[in-house]
Amino acid sequence: MTETVLAGRSAELRARVEQFYATQMRLLDAGEAEAWADTFTEDAVFSANAQSGPTCGRAAIAAAARRTSAELRAAGRTRRHWIGMSAVEPAEDGSVRVASYALIIETEVGGSPILRMSTTCDDVLVDDDGLRVRHRTVARDDIAS
Amino acid sequence: MTETVLAGRSAELRARVEQFYATQMRLLDAGEAEAWADTFTEDAVFSANAQSGPTCGRAAIAAAARRTSAELRAAGRTRRHWIGMSAVEPAEDGSVRVASYALIIETEVGGSPILRMSTTCDDVLVDDDGLRVRHRTVARDDIAS
Amino acid sequence: MTETVLAGRSAELRARVEQFYATQMRLLDAGEAEAWADTFTEDAVFSANAQSGPTCGRAAIAAAARRTSAELRAAGRTRRHWIGMSAVEPAEDGSVRVASYALIIETEVGGSPILRMSTTCDDVLVDDDGLRVRHRTVARDDIAS
Numbered sequence: 001m002t003e004t005v006l007a008g009r010s011a012e013l014r015a016r017v018e019q020f021y022a023t024q025m026r027l028l029d030a031g032e033a034e035a036w037a038d039t040f041t042e043d044a045v046f047s048a049n050a051q052s053g054p055t056c057g058r059a060a061i062a063a064a065a066r067r068t069s070a071e072l073r074a075a076g077r078t079r080r081h082w083i084g085m086s087a088v089e090p091a092e093d094g095s096v097r098v099a100s101y102a103l104i105i106e107t108e109v110g111g112s113p114i115l116r117m118s119t120t121c122d123d124v125l126v127d128d129d130g131l132r133v134r135h136r137t138v139a140r141d142d143i144a145s
Numbered sequence: 146m147t148e149t150v151l152a153g154r155s156a157e158l159r160a161r162v163e164q165f166y167a168t169q170m171r172l173l174d175a176g177e178a179e180a181w182a183d184t185f186t187e188d189a190v191f192s193a194n195a196q197s198g199p200t201c202g203r204a205a206i207a208a209a210a211r212r213t214s215a216e217l218r219a220a221g222r223t224r225r226h227w228i229g230m231s232a233v234e235p236a237e238d239g240s241v242r243v244a245s246y247a248l249i250i251e252t253e254v255g256g257s258p259i260l261r262m263s264t265t266c267d268d269v270l271v272d273d274d275g276l277r278v279r280h281r282t283v284a285r286d287d288i289a290s
Numbered sequence: 291m292t293e294t295v296l297a298g299r300s301a302e303l304r305a306r307v308e309q310f311y312a313t314q315m316r317l318l319d320a321g322e323a324e325a326w327a328d329t330f331t332e333d334a335v336f337s338a339n340a341q342s343g344p345t346c347g348r349a350a351i352a353a354a355a356r357r358t359s360a361e362l363r364a365a366g367r368t369r370r371h372w373i374g375m376s377a378v379e380p381a382e383d384g385s386v387r388v389a390s391y392a393l394i395i396e397t398e399v400g401g402s403p404i405l406r407m408s409t410t411c412d413d414v415l416v417d418d419d420g421l422r423v424r425h426r427t428v429a430r431d432d433i434a435s
Contacts, residue, residue: 011305015156022232026244078286080246080263082229084372087312099316101370103395103403105248105263107286113248113263118370118395118403141368141397160301167377171389223431225391225408227374250393250408252431258393258408 014088017098020131025081031069037062040133041126048138049145076109083121095134096125102138117142159233162243165276170226176214182207185278186271193283194290221254228266240279241270247283262287304378307388310421315371321359327352330423331416338428339435366399373411385424386415392428407432 020039027036037058040046046055046064055061072079086100100123104116117140124135139145165184172181182203185191191200191209200209217224231245245268249261262285269280284290310329317326327348330336336345336354345351362369376390390413394406407430414425429435 010309011156011160011301014305014308015159015301018159019155019232022230022244025230026232076289078263080230080286082246082248084229084374085312085315085370087309087316099312101372103372105260105286107263109287109289111287113260113286115260115395115403115405118368118397141370141395141403142399142401144366144399156301156305160304163304164300164377167375167389170375171377221434223408225375225431227391227393229374250405250431252408254432254434256432258405258431260405 010088013090013096014086016131017086017088017096017125020125021083021086021100024133025083028065029079029081031065031073033062033065033069036065039131040136041128044132044134044136046133046136046138048140049143050138050140078107079116080105080107091124094127096123096131098123098125155233158235158241159231161276162231162233162241162270165270166228166231166245169278170228173210173214174224174226176210176218178207178210178214181210184276185281186273189278189280191278191281191283193285194288195283195285223252224261225250225252236269239272241268241276243268243270300378303380303386304376306421307376307378307386307415310415311373311376311390314423315373318355319369319371321355321363323352323355323359326355329421330426331418334423334425336423336426336428338430339433340428340430368397369406370395370397381414384417386413386421388413388415 024036024039027039040058040061042058043056044058044061046061055064082103082105083100084102086098089097091097100121102119102121105113106116107113119141120139122137123133125131126134128134169181169184172184185203185206187203188201189203189206191206200206227248227250228245229247231243234242236242245266247264247266250258251261252258264286265284267282268278270276271279314326314329317329330348330351332348333346334348334351336351345354372393372395373390374392376388379387381387390411392409392411395403396406397403409431410429412427413423415421416424
């Protein structure tokens with residue numbers, strides 16, 4: 001019985017995580033910077049191996065998204081972030097660790113889609129009135145580790 | 146108890162939807178036009194921003210698939226449709242709204258795979274003796290909205 | 291009641307399979323050849339339409355991964371294997387048949403990601419102290435069938 005219940009939780013958790021990423025990345029790709037930032041906790045930390053230091057807090061995360069989004073719109077480019085191959089692990093503190101691969105597919109108006117970027121994406125998700133990212137680490141595959 | 150049951154339904158629904166897309170797109174990619182058309186309701190509507198008007202009904206959906214499939218076979222090309230990043234939302238009328246991203250990967254015999262197309266795919270699925278598409282809207286990213 | 295239970299099992303099974311692939315392919319991509327081989331049964335058979343004959347047993351599977359991994363490391367290349375569009379079917383003998391699509395995304399240090407390969411991947415998974423692959427068949431889309 002216990003195992004069934006735990007197993008049930010595991011499918012439920014994966015479904016929630018997948019729904020979360022589908023919703024979250026769509027906000028980013030649609031240029032909805034504030035709604036995107038709201039999928040992070042107020043004090044979230046966003047680290048990337050392409051940046052000299054982390055982006056801290058919702059306001060900074062929204063500002064970064066607004067800048068990128070404005071550049072893409074001006075260039076007539078649509079981005080699609082695909083998160084996949086996710087390994088989902090509940091942690092003892094109630095958070096969830098999710099290790100994923102991510103792709104950015106970019107299409108210019110009138111052009112062919114290109115594979116803009118391949119990365120890993122390691123998240124700590126928490127249930128803060130719904131799932132939110134407390135910590136994200138993105139590592140681009142083109143940067144030597 | 147109620148929450149567990151509802152949660153259970155949400156994971157179940159996502160699993161059904163994912164199994165459906167895996168099966169459905171494989172039929173298209175294998176050139177099985179009639180079996181592909183049978184994954185739509187009899188009166189299904191297939192809209193695409195690349196087309197001047199919608200394709201209506203199973204017979205027209207099958208005919209379109211037969212044409213594309215014959216062209217690809219003649220050219221020695223294999224297509225793989227990937228549906229992903231799906232946000233799954235049950236509607237009050239018993240249908241399910243699924244908003245997804247889609248990629249078409251195309252490989253020529255002896256060639257390298259190319260990213261043929263990046264789109265969004267918005268479906269209304271119904272349980273009509275198994276899941277079927279009642280309405281599909283595909284929007285190519287290379288066409289300005 | 292019976293149907294609910296079976297449906298519950300189906301979401302659980304899909305979640306296990308997805309978690310398995312996420313973990314398994316990450317081991318390959320990280321160059322952990324022995325841990326990768328350990329995700330196959332001792333007597334596993336790995337068939338590929340690009341090879342003249344199958345690779346049989348964990349030792350041979352590990353050796354093949356070590357070779358490829360050493361070549362990629364020497365060339366400064368990272369590979370990401372994406373498994374997706376999986377149709378999951380439990381078989382009567384307790385094994386699970388999974389028919390998937392697979393992509394290999396390759397990125398050179400300082401370079402842009404490329405779509406290295408598009409394939410199908412047909413697995414027989416068994417529960418052998420956790421999920422393991424007993425038989426895998428990989429068919430590259432660029433090779434005529």
